[in-house]
Amino acid sequence: MTTESVAVRRGVPEGAAARVAEPYWEAFGGKLGLALGPPEAGRRFIAGHPHTDRAVTALSGGEGGEGGSRGRVVGVAGFQPAGRGLVGGSGWTWSRRTRGPGSRTSATGSGRSGCDARPGCGTCWDSGV
Incomplete structure (x- = not known):
């Protein structure tokens, strides 16, 4: 052992x-x-x-x-x-990036966009990636 x-x-x-x-x-x-x-x-x-x-x-x-x-x-x-x-970030913006802008899936249920962890980090839809 x-x-x-x-x-x-x-x-x-x-x-x-x-x-x-x-x-x-x-x-x-x-x-x-x-x-x-x-x-x-x-x-x-x-x-x-x-x-x-x-x-x-x-x-x-x-x-x-x-x-x-x-x-x-x-x-x-x-x-x-x-x-x-x-873990920060927004499941909403990630879902939009991986599934497209018309996605209604939201991990938070808030339906808001933007990343609350690190805006501009290059991971979320709204960061322009």
Whole structure:
């Protein structure tokens, strides 16, 4: 039996958003897929709109052997104080981009456009991509 050390850290380490999107999608992709589309597109949305201060991340391996910032993400937990969670952005704008401007699908149900995470990040429909 092999054991690995795991480090649990507050936040998402710099450059680890795509690695965090994998287990997040694994856990919630069944629900999120309705608004965010196929797995690759959904993971790309999650990785492009993280609120990195709204997570606890478990990392294994990496630099220093203690779950360094380049370690393998083995777990992630997001939390949502004051209405702001681990993943930002608008499912409405993402749906419009992946399904076209006539789409009525909205993850938030608000029907609003615009990205509330990082306007102009290049991921959402309204950013001109």
